[in-house]
Amino acid sequence: MADPVTRPPASDAPNLTRGALSLRRRIANRLALVLITLALVVAVVPLGLVVWSVLSRGGSVISWEFLTADIPNSFRRAGGGVGPAVIGTLIITGMAALMAIPLGVLGAIYLNEYGKQKPLARMIRMMADIMTGVPSIVMGLFIYSTWVLLFESRSGFAGALALACLMLPVIIRSTEEMLRLVPDELRQASLALGARKWRTTVTVVLPAAISGITSGVLLAIARAAGETAPIVFVVGITSATNWNLFEGENTALPAQIFRNASQVFEPAQERAWGSALTLIVIVLVFTIVARIIANRFAIKER
Template identity: 70%
Template sequence: MTTATAPAKRSAATPDLSRAALPLRRRAIDLTARLLMVLAVLAAGVPLLLVIYHVLAKGVGIVDLDFLTADIPVRARVAGPGMGPAVVGTLIITGAAALLSIPLGVLGAVYLNEYGKQSLLARVIRTMADVMTGVPSVVMGLFILVVWVLAVGEQTGFAAALALACLMLPVIIRSSEEMLRLVPDELRQASAALGARRWRTTVSVVLPAAISGITSGAMLAIARAAGETAPIVVVAGTVTWTNWNLFEGNNTTLTAQIFKNAVEPFEAAHGRAWGAALTLMMIVLVFTILARFIAGRFAIKNR
């Protein structure tokens, strides 16, 4: 009899955790918190959606094959294409900056998390990375102007790549280090128990486990670099023709052309600025999707 009624007694003693059973004060606090979170999402999302809408509405009628391949008109008042030199310049300058900064940034993060830990050098590197994260882009452009452009005697695309790489490096270091910290120590210990050296554990276990987060941090840095204007104008100048050589002659990017055309009083220049903005947004979107796909291929899968 006692055994049969025990479940019923325990069921009767179970507290009612439904929302209706909560005190009025707790329900009011919960509702207020929900409303505040919804308002925060709207405050962050609505401006972003408005920007995307305006860029699409004003740029979709401008972008076509001629716009992406033709030379930039010498006179701003001239209607028509294109942004070919700016598209090429954006790809090669940002690509060169990524090749310079991503390997160095990931290696720096590996040292900080796997080797340096809390040593004096590691603390100095972290502090300098945090300081560099807040440096305005124009200051970095002036720095490269002094140490590179004036020494070489010419504005080049490589100087712009150096400036963008300096802006990307601290973002990659700090984001990659945080991702490496999230890798469970059990994975490192299991690899060490199998006789793997630390460098082998880092390369074959730690980095694959953190590759998705590292890729996200790298793409965040690339997106920031692709959207910079001041360093490009200072150290690379602007051109109206395609320059494939990073080490000779001026170059240009989509952001520099957006700035140059947006300040012109001509409707044709404004149209090219909107088209360049849409092109830049699509380039960043395509590379983000591609990077996530590559990261997913190399990431460690849970089985």
């Protein structure tokens, strides 16, 4: 007689099923990890190449004399620096930030804390979304037609207005999204203790969202600091330092990068790479300082 076929106990079937599912999940998890890592490499490699190119070609040009010397009048001439462009970038972008940051944060507070879904709030959101996608050259033309032609003068303040228009919608939308992430329980707890709504917003909501707000503000500043078209349209070009925002033409690092990079002369090319590295360092320094300030005033978890 043939021996009966031995079968696994019925109780082992669920264990085999669970084992197969576990193996399938591990394979899917490893595959997803590989794909995510590959996507990260694809994204980081171009960024690394850009940073390496700027560092290798601009690092040999950077010096204290380069950062403080006047811009040479001839593209062929070696030496000189971008001192007026550094100062122009700082004062123009700084003035734009002074105008755009308070307006943007206050506008976001109104949209999230007071306006909610009112018709005015919905219209402001729609206009902010539209302005976010408007090309920078359109902002430059707008300020040129409404400010430069009206006063018949290019100036650093006109450039600050153009950059502020570019920064404002980014700050409004990013700040509103960060305010939405603050739990309502924090607001309710503050109101339950007798605090008014404005005090709750200032002392509870804003500190809880300050890190995200700072990130949005830095993104807007970085975008504005690197814009070229508005600066060329409304600020003009000069090779001398101009501390007066309201009178006389000025210059900035993006404009100098554009002017020098479009030339075939080696000294001009070197100044373009040095200006690019200088602009990156300026944005990096402001990012670090802003992060330190944000961490100082953010609500700490205990």
